[in-house]
Amino acid sequence: MKKKMKRGQAVLSAWTLIAAMGLTPVLSVSYPNGIATVYAKEAVNEAVEEAGTAPMASPSEARREKEKDSAEGEMAQAGITQTDQKADQDTGTSDLEDKTEAKAEKEETEAGTEEIKTKESEAGAAEVIIDKDELIPATPSNATPSNAMFYKGALNIWGGMEMSDHFDGEGTEEEPYEINSDKDLKLLAYHVANEEVDGYEGYYFALTRDISLSDTASWLPIGYFTEAGDSEPKPFKGNFNGQGYRVYNLKISDTTQDYAGLFGSVHGAVIENLTVDGQVNAHSKAALLVGETNDSTISNCSSRGQVRGVGVIGGIVGEAYDSVILECTNTAGVLGGTDADGVNDAYAGGICGSAQSSFMSDCTSDTTDSYSALYSEGYVGGIAGNIYETEIYNTYVEGKVGSTSADYIGGLVGRMQSGQVKNGRFAGTIGASTSSTLKTAGLFVGYIEGGTIDLGDDLAYLYTDSEDKYSLNPFGNKLTPQIRLEHHIGAYYSNQRDFSLYQMGSFIKQTNRYFYEELETGVLEIGKENIHHYAPSKTGDPVRGYLITIPAVDHGTLSVLESQNNFAKEINWANPGAVAKGAKVLVYTSPLNETESEPPVYYELVPDSLSWTTDDFDKEEIIHTNGAETSFTMPEGNITLSAKYRAMTNGVILDKTELTFEIEQIRSGSRWNPQIGWKVTDPQKLTATVIPDTAANKNIIWNVKDTDGSSTDVIHVTENGEVSVNQSAKWIQELIQAGVTNQELYPSKKITTEGTNYASVTVTTEAGQKRSSAFVTVNFKITDDTVVPVSDVKLDQSELAFEIVRTLEGDRLDPTERYSVTPSKRLYETITPEYADNKNVKWSVGDVDMLRIDSEGIVSAKENAKWILDLIRAEEERNKEHPYTKKEASGTRSNYVTVTTEDGGKQSVCAVNLSFRTDDQTIAHVASVALDKSELKFSIEKVMTGSRANPSVSYQVTDAQQLTAFVMPEEAENKEVSWNSVNEAVVSVSGNGLVTVLPEAAWIKALEKVDADNLARDKYYVSTAAGTMETSIQVLTLDGQKSAECKVIVAFKTTDQTQRPSSGSSGGSSSGGGGGGSSRSVIGSAMSPNSDSAGTWIQDSTGWWYQNKDGSYPAACWQLLTYNGTSEWYHFDEKGYMQTGWFTDTDGNRYYLHAVSDGTRGRMYTGWNLIDGVWYYFNPTSDGTKGSLFMNRQTPDGYRVDASGAWVE
Structure with missing residues (x-):
């Protein structure tokens, strides 16, 4: 049977159907008992009971079984294991899981629907019919997702969101829909995305309280996609008034999400009076308030927190088209970058990432705190990253703009394609960029594209808070050289009253008006109705005005x-x-x-x-x-303002309606005790005329009032209308006192106090009380011509030291002279106080002959000072008789440097110590050399004894004689000399001047040959060979090649004591010759180790000795003995024994006598010999010292021996 149901039951039937289909209700519905879920379950059970149907498996159980089977099948086909699915579930990122679940739910729903139909048919259940006449059409207020939408919820991104079921209010401007909770915001987002209504176009919403979104994992914006695969979001088109409330704890954490913000996309919308605080970490078109706005108005909104993304991001709006952004403030960090593939440009702005055909005014971005930042790759601007055909007026930026990764950085706009930027103030800093692709950075605009942007028309009235910031170009890549005063590009000062304008690389301070007037002039020139005006605060800095x-x-x-x-x-x-x-x-x-x-x-x-x-x-x-x-x-x-005038029939008028007085206090002299002078405008006369002229009573009364009607001491007026200014007025005295007090705090600054006061002079008729007034302006200023006197001066050093060194080089008798002086030293003066007006000083020295000083306080010592010359001359006088004495002139002196201030004559003194010394590096050269003897005489006597046929021969030779060279002067540094024998075949000379005659000389041999030849012809011939040879020894100094010479005479004779041979007899005796002293006896014939035809070697218990043929033996002497045709020198001690090993002769020379019994024992060494593992060199030359050890000198073959004679490797 058919059954009618009422309106409330229709809703229950829908929920019953949903539950029966295996879907979990995801929206709360307002029922009388407030428990929608319980009510729905009861309705299901009731429907089942009415149908007579046995209880079936719960929808959740049925769904889980179908999900399991379906999911396993699909994962098997896709090659995904349950382990893979579990990993994806843990991270919450499995797309396949969502799709699998959605498909399972769809199949389950279809199956459930068929099952219900079957059950109802089998039980004969009555068909449910809803009376349409009893249903009320839904409005945007109570619109809830339809059954179809609940079904679809399993397939889209909105499933599982808990939200309200309706809005309070009517949606009109007078009674807007009320947003009372986060569920209301979610409902609004859901409705817009799922097109329950057309973006709420024409409807109004109002926030009624601060709302937290803390229970939302990642916010789905108002104006977003219906499903994840949609290409375009469904925009919000209504009117949203935050009424000064805020939405906080906003979180978006999907880095692939575009259209990110509290609102994702808005079109034709109005959003106003709202603050959003949160964290947005998305892809592009991202901001805290609106991701993308089209043909919309955003006004009086604020953003706090942080926005992160790539592409286009901003603090208030990500990307704007044909939109208006008014009076918005951003304090959120905006941190951007580019896509990994780098295809899309990156734009980041404090207010808006990128704007096209839009209008922005009266917006502020402040990222000065430690949490906020404004940077991105690509284009970064304090207000907008990029603009095209967009106007930006009355903006202010504070904080750091840009970073090391940006390509273009602008204090206000990163990239300007077209549009206007005017009346902007940049009080932040441009972040240094080290990007390899960095192109330009500018104080106001980072990069101007194309050639259509003009100064004045498009860029004007732009200022920074410091002239120093103009080290960076104002407009990045263009226009800077073209800036002129009429473009109004400049800087304002810290008091925000004074400012300067930039022109051709310099600043010109503007003294005819205040900074607020400059900004207001810019507003008036812009001529737009909806931008703020500027007025002065009580301290003169710009504030909002009307x-x-x-x-x-x-x-x-x-x-x-x-x-x-x-x-x-x-x-x-x-x-x-x-x-x-x-x-x-x-x-x-x-x-x-x-x-x-x-x-x-x-x-x-x-x-x-x-x-x-x-x-x-x-x-x-x-x-x-x-x-x-x-x-x-x-x-x-x-x-x-408006006013109307009419012709007067009776009253009083003044001949002047305005009077102006100037009062100037002139302060001069010392700032601590100034002289005060005044310059005041003379009194001015007002004339009153009573109308009509025929009036019976023309008496009038004069008085003065403040502009607020109170009494005043600004001016005085006499009874005949003469007005004078009161220079002792309280307001003037207060200005003076304030200026003086400020100067006491900042004594370096002059008083620049200026002020204006106003009063009025009113004339009133006695009859009728008609009035007329004149407005009086009194301008007061202080001209501070005082100077800060110098109270003291100090030098940075109390003592300086200089050394003057006179260096002498070359010949001591004729030296070259040079001076070296300690480098100049600078003294720095410190004036007290540091802000003294006249800091000029004069420098002086005590003795100008000693020191010099320039105007910068650089002190230097004079090397040719008189005191130094006096010391030198005194030394020269002392050493007049000793010209070779080394110069040692030296001395010290004291002096001082004085600095004197031009103002006040204050002084400070620095002591200066001067020291002088002479560094005599000259050489005393040899002037002459002399020898101690002028002549040397040597004799060589050949003594022949024994048989004339076979005589014993010995030579008596004069010992070596020493020559001594005297090098002059005594102070000569190089006294080394060389000795030379003119005829080395006659005599030799050693390196120390020892002269030795050579008995084996050729000239003697020649004489002996004559005797030998005669004896060969006549065996009875008596030898008489004799002769004399003259030569000389020369000494030569190495320094100067000075020389001296000694004559040498050598006399040779033969003494023949042999016996004439008898006829027929060979025997004969010979007397022993033998030599004594230190002369060397020569054995003329060969000998064996043990015997010789001229003598015999004998060995006893003490050692070897040699017995001449005549029975004598050599003792304490050298003797030349011949063996096997070789003559060798031997030495015998005082007892006549042959010596071996090391031996020191009476001349001090050391010798070595062979110590090995090899048939040549006792012979004297010559040349190189290895002794006990050490090489020694013995003189091989017959120069009187043959065989002597070389010590501490160079050998003839170029080697070196040390003081012990050992070879130095």
């Missing part, structure tokens, strides 16, 4: 001035300006009387005609003029 527009007024003037603000300027029709909200604004009106007409026409303000109206006409206020002052409080909005 524009006051004053049109021209017929027959009068109209102007305003902010009260009690010394930095405010008068605003009138010719000089528009702005005032901060809540400030008191004084209004000044004055008629323009026609005094030249006949009769004169005088005008007055029409009562209640003075008023202001907001530009949107929402508010209007009449400004009353009947009080002590005319003023109003500045509203929060731009306004227009």
